[in-house]
Amino acid sequence: MDRDKLYAARLLAARQRPYLATALFALHVVASPETPTMAVDPHWRCYVSPAFVDRRTLDDLAGVWVHEVSHLLRDHHGRGDAYAREHGADGPGERLRMNLAADAEINDDIYDAGLPRPSDAVCPENLGLKSGEVMEYYLRRFRVGPRLQRLAWIDCGSGADGRARSWDLGPDGAHGLTKQERDAVRFRVAHGIVGAPGSAPDGWKRWAEQVFHPPQPWRDLLGSAMRSAVTAAGVGEDYTYGRPSRRASSLPGVVLPSLRRHPPSVCVIVDTSGSVSDRELGSALLEVTAIGRALSGRRDLVTVMSCDAAVPVVGKLCHAEGIALIGGGGTDLRAGFTVALKRRPDVIVALTDGQTPWPSARPAARTVIGLFPRKRWTAMPEWARVVRIEG
Numbered sequence: 131m132d133r134d135k136l137y138a139a140r141l142l143a144a145r146q147r148p149y150l151a152t153a154l155f156a157l158h159v160v161a162s163p164e165t166p167t168m169a170v171d172p173h174w175r176c177y178v179s180p181a182f183v184d185r186r187t188l189d190d191l192a193g194v195w196v197h198e199v200s201h202l203l204r205d206h207h208g209r210g211d212a213y214a215r216e217h218g219a220d221g222p223g224e225r226l227r228m229n230l231a232a233d234a235e236i237n238d239d240i241y242d243a244g245l246p247r248p249s250d251a252v253c254p255e256n257l258g259l260k261s262g263e264v265m266e267y268y269l270r271r272f273r274v275g276p277r278l279q280r281l282a283w284i285d286c287g288s289g290a291d292g293r294a295r296s297w298d299l300g301p302d303g304a305h306g307l308t309k310q311e312r313d314a315v316r317f318r319v320a321h322g323i324v325g326a327p328g329s330a331p332d333g334w335k336r337w338a339e340q341v342f343h344p345p346q347p348w349r350d351l352l353g354s355a356m357r358s359a360v361t362a363a364g365v366g367e368d369y370t371y372g373r374p375s376r377r378a379s380s381l382p383g384v385v386l387p388s389l390r391r392h393p394p395s396v397c398v399i400v401d402t403s404g405s406v407s408d409r410e411l412g413s414a415l416l417e418v419t420a421i422g423r424a425l426s427g428r429r430d431l432v433t434v435m436s437c438d439a440a441v442p443v444v445g446k447l448c449h450a451e452g453i454a455l456i457g458g459g460g461t462d463l464r465a466g467f468t469v470a471l472k473r474r475p476d477v478i479v480a481l482t483d484g485q486t487p488w489p490s491a492r493p494a495a496r497t498v499i500g501l502f503p504r505k506r507w508t509a510m511p512e513w514a515r516v517v518r519i520e521g
């Protein structure tokens with residue numbers, strides 16, 4: 131293999147993207163005729179096809195170096211595994227989608243400025259989607275169709291999607307980085323980006339911020355709070371005469387009401403006072419309605435109410451999602467609770483920054499509060515489960 135050419139390309143990549151230099155030089159090269167192009171594994175080995183090195187220009191190779199190391203810095207294999215667990219979606223087809231979605235996350239801002247964009251690079255536009263988003267966003271929005279099959283450059287290895295490849299040396303093979311070494315590389319790169327603002331694109335700046343302040347798993351917390359509210363004793367139980375109870379046979383001639391569970395209904399109260407930003411609200415609201423729908427199994431059982439219907443973004447979001455928006459009053463969430471409780475929901479979820487008075491008595495519905503972080507907020511009621519929603 132022409133290692134001189136390959137290493138010259140790495141040096142060029144490091145010159146063009148100095149903030150990635152530590153990571154580029156941390157990769158261990160393994161010549162691998164079996165690999166179609168260049169691929170990485172989670173242990174920071176980079177498998178390179180000798181024929182590919184011969185075929186491509188120095189500039190092209192420099193771009194591929196930056197691309198491959200980006201998969202590892204951004205932990206695409208770990209995030210691919212997490213996505214697979216969360217959605218029960220595994221197998222080669224799903225992993226290929228992960229590779230493509232990860233490529234779309236990387237490719238929208240790593241080329242140009244000294245590195246040419248390869249003609250076959252997968253970009254959000256190839257998937258028919260907008261740029262500037264992350265792998266998980268893209269994964270929810272495209273399928274692998276014939277249009278994508280002509281994209282030849284799609285195998286970035288197990289470091290891109292978590293699926294083991296035949297050429298992988300595995301955790302015990304030579305020259306792999308330990309977990310501590312991988313963390314050190316990631317931390318050093320992030321430190322360089324945060325310390326020299328202006329040098330890296332916005333996508334990398336956001337990434338570096340997250341290395342230092344990993345987001346709280348509020349989605350998980352919110353999901354489990356809502357699940358436990360919905361499965362609590364008494365929720366969804368109804369006495370009905372519609373169907374004979376099993377005990378009926380032992381008491382001939384007497385019709386007893388039977389206990390029947392109905393799917394839980396969820397009411398979301400949204401605090402749209404000016405102190406909550408549209409961005410905060412957007413992701414939290416989508417998350418809550420998605421969880422609510424998954425729990426109820428029927429979209430008509432999730433209602434969203436706004437405490438200030440004049441804020442357009444909520445109206446739009448709700449409209450797009452097909453959720454009826456019921457007007458509330460002012461920025462006092464107590465009014466929202468009063469209206470919500472008239473619909474007799476099983477669970478109320480309030481999304482708020484906490485700058486509101488709360489009902490003084492426990493409402494007749496299990497309550498989860500999704501709280502946006504503020505320096506100060508009023509005391510939370512003891513009858514609610516509180517989940518802090520970060521970033």
Ligand SMILES: [Zn+2]
Pocket residue numbers: 197198201229232233285286290
């Ligand atoms: Zn890739």
